[in-house]
Amino acid sequence: MxxxxxxxxxxxxxxxRSLPPQGFAVVIGLFFSLAMVPLFTMLGSPVLWGLLPFAMIALGALWWALRRSYRDGMIxxxxxxxxxxxxxxxxxxxxxxxxxxxxxxxxxxxxxxxxxxxxxxxxxxxxxxxxxxxxxxxxxxxxxxxxxxxxxxxxxxxxxx
Incomplete structure (x- = not known):
């Protein structure tokens, strides 16, 4: 309660708190793993360098949003x-x-x-x-x-x- x-x-x-700190780590790790799956098929291709920044930006945005949610919920x-x-x-x-x-x-x-x-x-x-x-x-x-x-x-x- x-x-x-x-x-x-x-x-x-x-x-x-619906997402405990351990859940935060799991979400970030799972997102990173799933984002890397399509990038592995691009290894050795110049397309990898075009997609990699967008995957990292999405990961950073998810990290920032979850941290912001934690800070705003510190009541x-x-x-x-x-x-x-x-x-x-x-x-x-x-x-x-x-x-x-x-x-x-x-x-x-x-x-x-x-x-x-x-x-x-x-x-x-x-x-x-x-x-x-x-x-x-x-x-x-x-x-x-x-x-x-x-x-x-x-x-x-x-x-x-």
């Missing part, structure tokens, strides 16, 4: 639920860092089924701002996360008095 409660007061969310959202406040920290690609904090009493968890950037868009609002949480999750994952956030928002802290 791309989100995980580490304890009742800490939630971490990360995008799902980590952390939600800390303290006794008196909620803090959402979002670290994104290219050293982006965003922080939102609100008193626990004023936090409002909302799901926008059709009006958000994605279906079943979840937002936290309070302290004069509305922030998204888990927009990179799948629709089913956002549907499962929403009641958990509502439950966390409705939990009352036990006072020692």
């Amino acid at each position: 791309p989100y995980h409660w580490h304890d009742p007061g800490r939630l971490e969310l990360t995008p799902h 980590l959202e952390r939600l800390h639920l303290d006794e008196d406040s909620w803090t959402l920290l979002r670290d994104g690609p290219r050293n982006q860092h965003h922080e939102w904090q609100c008193k626990r009493y004023w936090v409002r968890v909302q799901m926008h089924e059709t009006s958000g950037r994605v279906p079943f868009y979840i937002t936290l609002s309070g302290n004069g701002r509305e922030v998204e949480i888990g927009a990179f999750l799948s629709e089913d994952e956002r549907k499962a996360l929403f009641p958990e956030l509502l439950n966390a928002a409705s939990r009352k802290t036990d006072s020692p008095n």
Whole structure:
């Protein structure tokens, strides 16, 4: 699951990775092998030197696109639920860092089924701002996360008095 409660007061969310690093190596190796098959028939022919640059450009483009996808998917959202406040920290690609904090009493968890950037868009609002949480999750994952956030928002802290 791309989100995980580490304890009742800490939630971490990360995008799902469908291609692990080992898969990256396999894809590049397989593409290189398959691109070289027709070039082997051209060995000793001047046509080889006409086709080889295009094969290498295609391999380089695939490498660059997969690496770019990995960099853009380096997102980590952390939600800390303290006794008196909620803090959402979002670290994104290219050293982006965003922080939102609100008193626990004023936090409002909302799901926008059709009006958000994605279906079943979840937002936290309070302290004069509305922030998204888990927009990179799948629709089913956002549907499962929403009641958990509502439950966390409705939990009352036990006072020692």
